[in-house]
Amino acid sequence: MRLRRALPWTLAWLLLAALGAAALILDRRQTLQAAFDLDTRILHRVLSQRMEQQEAVLNAVTALAAQGVTDATLAGYVQALTRPYPQITGVQLCLPAGTCRTLLAPPAGLPDLPDAPGGGPRLLWPPAGPQYALTREGVRVWVDAGRLLPARDRPATPIRVTLDRPAAAGGARLVTFGAPPGPAALALGAAKTLGTALQPFPIRFERTYGAGALPWAALLVWWTLTGLLLAALARLWSARREAARALDDERARAQGIVQASTDGIVLTDPDGRVVHANPAAHGILGPLALGEHLPGRATFQATLSQAPLDTGAFWQATEARALPAGTALHRDGHAVLVEGSLAPLRGPHGRLLGRVLTVREVGPLQQRMLAQLDEGERRVREHETMLAHAGRLSTLGEMSAGLAHELNQPLTALLSYGQAARRLLDDEDPDLPRAGQALDGMLAQARRAADIIARLRTLVRREPVRRQRVDLPQAVQNVLTLCRADLTALDVTVQATLPPGAAVHADPVQVEQIVLNLIRNALDAMHGTPPGERRLTLTLRPEGPDWQLTVQDTGPGLDDAARAALFQPFQTTKSGGLGLGLTLSQTLAQGLGGHLSGGAPPAGETRGAAFTLTLPAWTAPDPEGAPTP
Numbered sequence: 274m275r276l277r278r279a280l281p282w283t284l285a286w287l288l289l290a291a292l293g294a295a296a297l298i299l300d301r302r303q304t305l306q307a308a309f310d311l312d313t314r315i316l317h318r319v320l321s322q323r324m325e326q327q328e329a330v331l332n333a334v335t336a337l338a339a340q341g342v343t344d345a346t347l348a349g350y351v352q353a354l355t356r357p358y359p360q361i362t363g364v365q366l367c368l369p370a371g372t373c374r375t376l377l378a379p380p381a382g383l384p385d386l387p388d389a390p391g392g393g394p395r396l397l398w399p400p401a402g403p404q405y406a407l408t409r410e411g412v413r414v415w416v417d418a419g420r421l422l423p424a425r426d427r428p429a430t431p432i433r434v435t436l437d438r439p440a441a442a443g444g445a446r447l448v449t450f451g452a453p454p455g456p457a458a459l460a461l462g463a464a465k466t467l468g469t470a471l472q473p474f475p476i477r478f479e480r481t482y483g484a485g486a487l488p489w490a491a492l493l494v495w496w497t498l499t500g501l502l503l504a505a506l507a508r509l510w511s512a513r514r515e516a517a518r519a520l521d522d523e524r525a526r527a528q529g530i531v532q533a534s535t536d537g538i539v540l541t542d543p544d545g546r547v548v549h550a551n552p553a554a555h556g557i558l559g560p561l562a563l564g565e566h567l568p569g570r571a572t573f574q575a576t577l578s579q580a581p582l583d584t585g586a587f588w589q590a591t592e593a594r595a596l597p598a599g600t601a602l603h604r605d606g607h608a609v610l611v612e613g614s615l616a617p618l619r620g621p622h623g624r625l626l627g628r629v630l631t632v633r634e635v636g637p638l639q640q641r642m643l644a645q646l647d648e649g650e651r652r653v654r655e656h657e658t659m660l661a662h663a664g665r666l667s668t669l670g671e672m673s674a675g676l677a678h679e680l681n682q683p684l685t686a687l688l689s690y691g692q693a694a695r696r697l698l699d700d701e702d703p704d705l706p707r708a709g710q711a712l713d714g715m716l717a718q719a720r721r722a723a724d725i726i727a728r729l730r731t732l733v734r735r736e737p738v739r740r741q742r743v744d745l746p747q748a749v750q751n752v753l754t755l756c757r758a759d760l761t762a763l764d765v766t767v768q769a770t771l772p773p774g775a776a777v778h779a780d781p782v783q784v785e786q787i788v789l790n791l792i793r794n795a796l797d798a799m800h801g802t803p804p805g806e807r808r809l810t811l812t813l814r815p816e817g818p819d820w821q822l823t824v825q826d827t828g829p830g831l832d833d834a835a836r837a838a839l840f841q842p843f844q845t846t847k848s849g850g851l852g853l854g855l856t857l858s859q860t861l862a863q864g865l866g867g868h869l870s871g872g873a874p875p876a877g878e879t880r881g882a883a884f885t886l887t888l889p890a891w892t893a894p895d896p897e898g899a900p901t902p
Contacts, residue, residue: 278511279507282506282507285503286499286500289499289503290495290500293492293495293499294492294496297488297491297492298488298492301488302459305459305461305480305486306461308430309430309432309461309463309480312430312432312480313432313478315428316427316428316432316434316478317476317478319422320421320422320436321469323360323421324467324471324472325469327358327360327407327414327416327472328407328469328471328472330354330358330361330364331394331407331408331412331414332409333354334350334351334354334364334376334412334414335409335412338366338410338411338412339410344374344376347376351364351376351377352377355377359420360416360417360418360420360421361414361415361416361417362377362378362383362404362415362416362417362420363375363377363378363379363383363413363415364377364412365383365412365413365415366411366413367408367411367412369411373413383415384399384400384402385399386406386413392409393409394407394408394471395408395409396408396439396442396472398438398442403417403418403419404416404417405418405447418436419448421448422434427450427451430480431451431480432478432479432480433449433451433479433480434450434451434476434477434478434479435449435450435476435477436448436450436475436476437476437477439473439475444475447474451479455481455483456481456483457481457482457483458482458483458484458486458487459481459482459486460479460480460481460482461479461480462477462478462479463477464476464477465477465478532551534551534553535553536553536613536631536633537550537551537555537556537558537613537630537632538551538553538629538630538631539554539561539567539630540618540627540628540629541627541628541630542626542627543625543626543627543628544566545567545588545628546564546567547561547562547563547564548563549563554630557602557609557611557632557633557634558571558602558604558632559605567588568584568588571630571632572602573587573596573600573602573603573611574600574602574603582596582597582600587615588615588628590617590628591617591625592617593614593617594614594615595613595614596611596612596613596614596615596632598612602632610634610635611632611635612632612633612635613630613631613632613633614630614631615629615630615631616628617629684718686714686715686718687718687719687722690711690714690715690718691711691715693711694708694711697711740779740780740865741778741779741780741781742776742777742778743777743780743781744775744776745771745775745777745822745888746771746773746775748784748785748788749788749811749813749822750771752788752789752792753769755789756789756792756793759793759796760796760809763796763799763807764804764805764807765796765799765807765808765809766807766808766809767808767809767811768808768809768811769810769811770811770812770813770814771811771813772814775813775820775890776890776891777820777889777891778865778866778890778891778892779865779888779889780865783861783865784865784888786858786861787858787869788822788824788886790854790855790857790858791824791858791884791886792809792824793854794855794884795809795825795826795828795882796809796826798829798882799827799828801829802827802829806827807827808826808827809824809825810825810826811823811824811825812825816887818889819887819888819889820887820888820890821885821886821887822885822886822888823871823883823884823885823886824883824886825875825881825882825883825884826881826882826883828880828881828882829880830874830879830880831873831882835872839855839872840855840856840859840869855869862886862887862888865888865889866888866889867888867889869884869885869886869887870885870887871883871884871885872884
C-alpha cells in the first residue's frame with residue numbers, strides 16, 4: 274500500500290528531474306555551442322585572410338613579371354613578398370614554351386606539374402600532397418596547406434579543422450589540423466566554405482566533449498532539490514489526507530454516537546431552527562422537520578415540584594443550562610416528566626454556531642426504580658455488616674496457625690528471660706542490674722502477647738462499623754507482626770514502602786482483616802516459588818482523594834479463568850480453601866467507601882499477582898466535630 278502511494282510521487286520526481294536535467298544539458302550545450310561558434314568564426318576568418326594574402330602575392334608577382342624585370346630582381350621581390358607568409362613555399366615563372374624558372378623553392382623542391390599556358394587565375398593540383406599552386410599569366414605561387422594554420426593561431430580548445438579540395442578538383446582531403454575526436458558525450462560541428470573565388474575550399478570544424486563537460490554538480494543539486502521538494506509535498510499531501518480521513522472518521526464516530534444515544538439530541542442554528550435530530554429525539558419530542566422552530570415545538574412547563582422555569586431565557590441561553598428537576602414536556606396533550614440541558618455550540622473566536630438540546634424522559638417507572646434502588650442499597654449495607662462478622666469468623670481458622678507461631682515467640686522469650694534472671698539471682702554475688710534487664714524483657718514480651726490476644730478478640734467480636742482515623746502504615750505493620758512467623762518460615766523478603774502519616778477514614782479492625790487476608794493469600798501463593806525468589810512487596814501511595822495499598826507476590830500468578838471468578842463466592846484456587854476471603858474483603862472495602870481490585874501480574878512481569886486496596890483518605894473534622902470523608 275505504501276509502495277502504491279509512493280509510486281506516483283516517484284514518477285513525478287523522475288519526470289521533473291528529467292525535464293530539469295534536459296534543460297540544464299541544453300543550456301550547457303548552448304553555452305558550449307556559442308564558444309564553439311566564436312572559435313570557428315575566428316578560424317574561418319584567419320584562413321580566409323591566408324587565402325587573400327596568397328592571392329595578393331600572386332597578383333603582385335604577376336605585375337612585377339609583366340614589367341620585364343630581371344629574374345634576380347624578381348627573385349628579390351619574391352623573397353620580400355613571401356617572407357611574412359610561411360605557407361607560400363615556392364614561386365615559379367613559366368614561359369609559353371613550357372619551361373619554368375624557379376624564383377623561390379623549399380629545400381625539398383617543388384612537385385612537377387604539367388605545362389599550363391598563361392591565362393586568368395586558377396588552381397593547379399599535383400597528384401598528391403597538401404601542396405597546390407595558384408597560377409596567373411605564367412606565374413605560379415605554391416602553397417603548403419599544412420602551414421595555413423600553425424599551432425600558435427589555433428584556439429586553446431581542441432577543435433579539429435578539416436580542409437578539402439574543391440569539388441571541381443575531386444573533393445579529396447587536403448589537410449587536417451587537430452587530433453581525431455574521441456568518445457564524446459557531446460559533439461559539435463560546422464561546415465563552411467572559405468570566402469574567396471579562386472580558393473573555394475570546403476572546410477569543416479569539429480569539437481567533442483567528454484562526460485566531464487556535462488553539468489554534473491548542477492544536475493545533482495537539481496535532482497536533490499526536486500527529490501526533497503517532492504518528498505516534502507508527498508509528506509504534506511499524505512498528512513493532509515490522513516488528517517482528512519481522521520476528520521471523516523471522527524465525524525462518523527460522532528454521528529454514530531449521536532444516532533445511537535438513547536437521549537434525545539437536537540442541533541439547532543442560532544435562531545432555534547432544527548438542523549439535526551437523532552432518532553431518540555423524534556421519539557421523545559415527536560417527528561421534527563429540518564428548519565422547524567424548536568422552541569415553538571418543544572413546550573416545557575414547570576410542575577409543582579419544580580423551581581420556576583423561564584423558557585424564554587432558557588432558549589436564549591449563552592451558557593449551558595439544565596432543565597430544573599420536575600420539568601414536564603407537553604406532548605400530544607399529555608405532560609411527560611423530562612430532564613436535560615441546552616448548551617451553546619461555538620466555533621472559532623467564540624462565534625455562536627447554534628445550540629444542542631439533550632432531553633430524556635423521567636417516568637413513574639424510573640422513579641419507582643430509584644426508590645427500589647435506595648431500599649436495595651439499605652439492605653445491602655445491612656448484609657455487608659453481617660458478612661463482615663462472618664468473614665472475621667471464617668478467617669479465624671487461618672489466623673490461628675500464625676497466632677500460635679507468633680505467641681510461641683514471646684512465650685519462648687519469657688522462658689529464656691526467666692531462666693536467665695533465676696541464674697543471676699542464685700549467684701553468690703547477684704548481678705541485680707542484669708537481672709532487672711531480664712525482668713524488663715519478660716514484661717515487654719508479656720505485653721506483646723497481650724497485644725496479640727487483644728487484636729484477636731477485637732477482630733472476632735461483632736461490633737458495628739466504626740469510622741475513624743486509621744493509620745494505614747501502622748495497620749499494615751500490625752498485620753506483618755502477626756504474620757512474622759510465616760514470613761520467617763518461608764524465607765520471604767518483605768519490601769514495604771509505607772509513607773508515614775497516611776491516614777484513612779475506615780474501621781481499624783476491618784482494615785487489618787482485609788490486609789491480613791491479602792498477605793496470607795500472597796504467602797500461600799509463594800509456597801511453590803523457589804527459595805530466594807519469594808518476595809512480598811507492599812506499596813502505599815496517594816491516588817486523588819484516596820490512598821492505595823498494593824500487595825504484590827512472586828507466586829505463579831492466576832490464569833484468565835481464575836481472574837474472571839476471583840471475587841465470586843466459593844471460588845478458590847487453594848486446596849481446602851472456602852473461597853470467601855477475597856469476596857468478604859471486597860465487601861468490607863466497599864462498605865468502607867473504597868474498593869478492592871487486582872489479580873493480574875504486575876506491569877512488565879509474567880508471573881505473580883498484585884491486589885490493590887483503595888480507601889478514602891482522612892480529612893480534618895468539620896466545625897461540629899464530624900469527620901469529612
